[in-house]
Amino acid sequence: DAMVIQNPRYQVTQFGKPVTLSCSQTLNHNVMYWYQQKSSQAPKLLFHYYDKDFNNEADTPDNFQSRRPNTSFCFLDIRSPGLGDAAMYLCATSRQGWGTEAFFGQGTRLTVV
Amino acid sequence: KQEVTQIPAALSVPEGENLVLNCSFTDSAIYNLQWFRQDPGKGLTSLLLIQSSQREQTSGRLNASLDKSSGRSTLYIAASQPGDSATYLCAVQKAGKSTFGDGTTLTVKP
Numbered sequence: 632d633a634m635v636i637q638n639p640r641y642q643v644t645q646f647g648k649p650v651t652l653s654c655s656q657t658l659n660h661n662v663m664y665w666y667q668q669k670s671s672q673a674p675k676l677l678f679h680y681y682d683k684d685f686n687n688e689a690d691t692p693d694n695f696q697s698r699r700p701n702t703s704f705c706f707l708d709i710r711s712p713g714l715g716d717a718a719m720y721l722c723a724t725s726r727q728g729w730g731t732e733a734f735f736g737q738g739t740r741l742t743v744v
Numbered sequence: 745k746q747e748v749t750q751i752p753a754a755l756s757v758p759e760g761e762n763l764v765l766n767c768s769f770t771d772s773a774i775y776n777l778q779w780f781r782q783d784p785g786k787g788l789t790s791l792l793l794i795q796s797s798q799r800e801q802t803s804g805r806l807n808a809s810l811d812k813s814s815g816r817s818t819l820y821i822a823a824s825q826p827g828d829s830a831t832y833l834c835a836v837q838k839a840g841k842s843t844f845g846d847g848t849t850l851t852v853k854p
Contacts (some may be wrong), residue, residue: 673748673833673844674788721787733778733835733842735788
């Protein structure tokens, strides 16, 4: 059974139109992450939550926001998607963050038209 | 800033061959190193996790080693199969964040 679930698997949005990607987990892990992965590149960490504490990476554009309303769910909001934001977005969880295994969802492929 | 390098970027082998994928990292002060598999258009599947105090981990035909002092890890795949074809990524974790390499794309030919 899937433990980290991302919806939708594929998302098409218009240039400049806000879009939200969702992630849920059944592992009851403390930490949830959002990564952006462009073609043939390494996943790049955007931000992560340790419980309710939000940690933004220094080079994450302001266009990207996140919400974690409870332990199970985390959302990635892109306020004004540009063509350069087309990518695979990966959600991951880990129990404590450091020294513990990370589990990834299947990703959401975002296309911007 | 941690940098993770994976060599080679792509590898093609005939079925049945044993192979080694390499991962190197610049900052040896890591908590753990994790190897993942990624199929085209899919998410990441965890293969092996090596804690910083460990030297190796094994799962089936896979064996991962870690030499933290030299900043290196290898993933050994025994008796490769066409189903092993995928991109393999390594990631080092420190302070709750993982830094990934760009991956090695493996093709195993029948």
